[in-house]
Amino acid sequence: MKARVTIMLKDGVLDPQGEAIRHALAGLGHKGVGGVRQGKVIELDLGEGDKAAAEAEVTRMCEGLLANTVIEKYSIEII
Template sequence: MKARVTISLKNGVLDPQGKAIAHALHGLGFDNVGEVRQGKVIELDLGDIAAADAPAEVEKMCTQLLANTVIENYEFELLD
C-alpha cells in the first residue's frame, strides 16, 4: 500500500515562494492568476501494512515529522 501526503501552508502564513511564482506567472502573461500557494507532496511506500492500520499510521507520521502543524496543514490519500 502507498500513501500520498499533501502538505500546504495554513491560511494566514506568509508564502514568499508562492508570491514569487505568482509574480513569474504574471510576467508570462497569465494575468488571471491570483494568489499562489506552494506546498509539497510526499509519497510513501507502506509495504504490506494492514489497510485498517494505515490511516492511523500515516496520521502519526504527519504529526510527528512530515508536517509542522504550527504552520502547515496536511491531508493524505491511500493508494493500492
C-alpha cells in the same frame, strides 16, 4: 499499499514562494492569476496491509516529522 500526503501552509500564513511564482507567472503574461499557494506532495510505500492502520501510521508520521503542524496542514490519501 501506498499513501500520498499533501502538505500546504495553513490559511493566513504568508507564502513567499507562492507569491514569487505568482509574480513570475504575471511576468510571463499570465495576468489572471490572483494568488498562488505552494506546497509539497510525499508518496510513501507502506508495508501495512490494513487501510485504517496505514492511515493511523501515516498520521503519526505527519504529526512527528513530515508536517510542521504549527504552520502547515496535511491530507492523507491511501492508494
